[in-house]
Amino acid sequence: MCKYSSNKELNRLIRELVARGWTYVRRSKHGQLVTPCGRWNTTVSISPSSGNAAKHLKWDIRKYSKLFNFSGRECL
Secondary structure (H helix, E strand, C coil): CCCCCCCHHHHHHHHHHHHCCCEEEECCCEEEEECCCCCCEEEEECCCCCCCHHHHHHHHHHHHHHHHCEECCEEC
16 A cells, blocks of 8 residues: 555545546655546645645545546546
8 A cells, every 4th residue: 555645634535546547646745646538637745734635635626527527537
């Protein structure tokens, strides 16, 4: 089991996304999540200072899923 972030909730969320086919690329201080189709990506802090980091990631995923109209594994 890979540790993606020091935040437990963020770590659990990233693990779920990776299980659904998303790709996680680790950089020095940040990680990058890429959708299964490769059309969109977002940056995630490995050690977030905000307690709301997982909430912000969920918001990003919802926002861009509506914008690019992707559901589950494929971008439409």
